[in-house]
Amino acid sequence: xxxxISAKNLSKxxxxxxxxxxxxxxxxxxEIVGFIGPDGSGKSTxxxxxxxxxxxxxxxxxxxxxxxxxxxxxxRSSIGYMPGRFSLYPDLSxxxxxxxxxxIFGSSIEENYEMIKxxxxxxxxxxxxxxxxxxGGMKQKLALCCALIHKPLVLFLDEPTTGVDAVSRTEFWDNxxxxxxxxxxxxxxxxxxxxxxxxxxxxxxxxxxxxxxxTPEYIIANYQGSLLAIRTQERYLAKQLLSQIKxxxxxxxxxxxxxxxxxxxxxPIIDEIDAVLQRELSSTYSITEILPNFEDxxxxxxxxxSHE
Ligand code: ADP
Numbered sequence: 001x002x003x004x005i006s007a008k009n010l011s012k013x014x015x016x017x018x019x020x021x022x023x024x025x026x027x028x029x030x031e032i033v034g035f036i037g038p039d040g041s042g043k044s045t046x047x048x049x050x051x052x053x054x055x056x057x058x059x060x061x062x063x064x065x066x067x068x069x070x071x072x073x074x075x076r077s078s079i080g081y082m083p084g085r086f087s088l089y090p091d092l093s094x095x096x097x098x099x100x101x102x103x104i105f106g107s108s109i110e111e112n113y114e115m116i117k118x119x120x121x122x123x124x125x126x127x128x129x130x131x132x133x134x135x136g137g138m139k140q141k142l143a144l145c146c147a148l149i150h151k152p153l154v155l156f157l158d159e160p161t162t163g164v165d166a167v168s169r170t171e172f173w174d175n176x177x178x179x180x181x182x183x184x185x186x187x188x189x190x191x192x193x194x195x196x197x198x199x200x201x202x203x204x205x206x207x208x209x210x211x212x213x214x215t216p217e218y219i220i221a222n223y224q225g226s227l228l229a230i231r232t233q234e235r236y237l238a239k240q241l242l243s244q245i246k247x248x249x250x251x252x253x254x255x256x257x258x259x260x261x262x263x264x265x266x267x268p269i270i271d272e273i274d275a276v277l278q279r280e281l282s283s284t285y286s287i288t289e290i291l292p293n294f295e296d297x298x299x300x301x302x303x304x305x306s307h308e
Contacts, residue, residue, distance in 0.1 A: 090132025105150030137168025
């Protein structure tokens with residue numbers, strides 16, 4: 001299949017900071033591709049290059065065959081971009097914002113209403129409310145409508161769900177799936193690991209580099225080694241004790257549990273963990289073998305990269 005976006009060897013530095021380090025990837029039609037990585041990993045820099053707002057130091061990218069450097073006017077009129085920060089006019093109403101963005105692109109709400117219908121129905125009761133007075137989830141839905149109102153060929157969403165409550169995040173992702181099914185590929189960045197599973201493919205980005213890019217299912221299925229969850233009231237002490245046991249790859253807190261990754265499932269290490277906890281803890285605890293989630297995979301990749 002022909003790719004819709006192609007990035008080749010993109011690099012960008014700010015002074016001594018290498019924000020993007022030789023990044024190459026493809027995005028195909030009808031897919032949601034997520035760039036997942038912590039703050040400072042290079043996501044916004046990449047999005048700014050793809051949306052023609054920033055010129056890379058080296059490398060190139062094309063969108064629908066147009067070069068982000070040479071053909072930037074063409075690209076600007078054919079993409080929808082939702083930047084990381086709230087980018088709408090807080091003193092304009094929901095409807096006025098939408099009309100404004102439609103007008104910039106020589107279009108109208110009425111002409112392209114079909115594009116936003118799915119999302120706008122939730123916003124319609126607040127049509128006259130000023131954008132600045134909307135809740136976080138509603139602001140983000142309005143920003144999505146504004147990015148869609150000119151019928152773009154592709155959507156770029158830079159951390160669209162940051163700071164938004166869990167229910168609104170789920171609704172927002174349901175909207176994205178509908179938009180993709182309507183034929184618009186989506187490139188989205190997020191610091192939330194749990195959102196990886198809503199993407200068709202995920203690029204794990206860290207230190208300006210793509211560590212791996214694949215389907216979330218493939219990434220999770222290829223987790224190296226095995227994983228244990230320890231539950232105890234004495235988490236701090238248990239973590240210290242576990243960190244001293246040889247043969248454990250890593251120990252980290254995950255919600256109300258401690259996750260331990262082992263290079264392989266070996267009874268002697270599990271017996272040793274059990275023996276140490278039994279000897280040193282004064283309350284009950286549990287040790288369970290668990291399947292990794294996306295965050296476990298991400299942390300494993302970060303560890304592997306830091307040892308390279
Ligand atoms: P993310 O979006 O993943 O948080 P960014 O692309 O914003 O990452 O940042 C990548 C790195 O580049 C960080 O170290 C950040 O501090 C640095 N950086 C980003 N923008 C600038 C800038 N305008 N000037 C200097 N450094 C920057």
